[in-house]
Amino acid sequence: MFTGIIEEIGTVCSVKRSGSSSFIEIQAKKVLEDVHMGDSIAVNGVCLTVTHFGGGVFRADVMNETLSRSSLGSLTSGSPVNLERAMAAGGRFGGHIVSGHIDxxxxxxxxxxxxxxxxxxxxxxxxxxxxxxxxxxxxxxxxxxxxxxxxxxxxxxxxxxxxxxxxxxxxxxxxxxxxxxxxxxxxxxxxxxKPSEAAPQSSLSMEMLAKHGFI
CATH class of the missing domain: 2.40.30.20 (Elongation Factor Tu (Ef-tu); domain 3)
Structure with missing residues (x-):
């Protein structure tokens, strides 16, 4: 989960595409201070998983679903991007609840x-x-x-x-x-x-409540 408070602006180093997926490498500083493999970092609001990091750069895989629903597919080398680490449990909630799942x-x-x-x-x-x-x-x-x-x-x-x-x-x-x-x-x-069509119909009714003395 994120809060929408951007921590820094990173720079895209490279974008490698293969078929319907790709991976992206981004140069950063602050978000890498305590990074670990598998951490979540929001890139322009898209939650991505760190698959490699070192030398001030981290890499993340980008699925076809992510490319089709977001603007990440238009990023190129040199593009600036907003970066935010996942919210720490003891951190301040400065923005609002942001999932990193683009609509x-x-x-x-x-x-x-x-x-x-x-x-x-x-x-x-x-x-x-x-x-x-x-x-x-x-x-x-x-x-x-x-x-x-x-x-x-x-x-x-x-x-x-x-x-x-x-x-x-x-x-x-x-x-x-x-x-x-x-x-x-x-x-x-x-x-x-919205009631689910598959949900069973409730037997609760005004008549049933009256019959059992509730009204």
Whole structure:
């Protein structure tokens, strides 16, 4: 689990593709201070498993499912990436619950300055927008952000200078594709509210309660 608080910006050293999968090597510093084989590191919001590390570089395998649901397939040597280690049990919860499992991608359609802040508008598919609510949480490229506005086709966030300088969002341009992870709470609530067709029908009814003296 992650919190969406980016620890550093890493640099892609190489991307090797083979068929429908690939592996990626990333140069980093802070996230490698206590790294172990099998650790999870979020790369632009995508949870990847460390399969090799050394010399200030770590490697992770990227499956076809990950490539199809995220923007990692467009990374090349030299690309900057947001990095975050999995949350430590005793750490501060600075952002929101981020699983590192991308729901899909969006496209930046507008960027505008507003005093010290910068507004980013991102278009997304209806199946993603249904979980995005004003003043709710959204992870963009792994960054925990607060939704400022939602329309039928897009949503907007407003970021402070610190976020712009410490993440790759500050260098994003109109037309760029970004990874999106919706607030996990909304997805679970929706699932629990939908009765399963396979679930047995309950015998509980108003008539049954009355018969046994409950009403």
């Amino acid at each position: 899909g991608t969006g496209t930046i359609t507008d960027i505008k300055n507003d005093g010290i802040a910068v507004w980013y508008t991102v278009s997304a598919a209806p199946e993603l927008l249904r979980y995005i609510v004003e003043k709710g949480s959204i992870a963009i490229d792994g960054i925990s952000l607060t939704v400022a506005k939602v329309t039928d086709t897009s949503f907007s966030v407003s970021i402070i200078p610190h976020t712009a300088s410490q993440t790759i969002l500050g260098s994003r341009k109109v037309g760029d594709i970004v990874n999106l992870e919706n607030d996990i709470i909304g997805k679970y609530v929706e699932k629990l509210m």
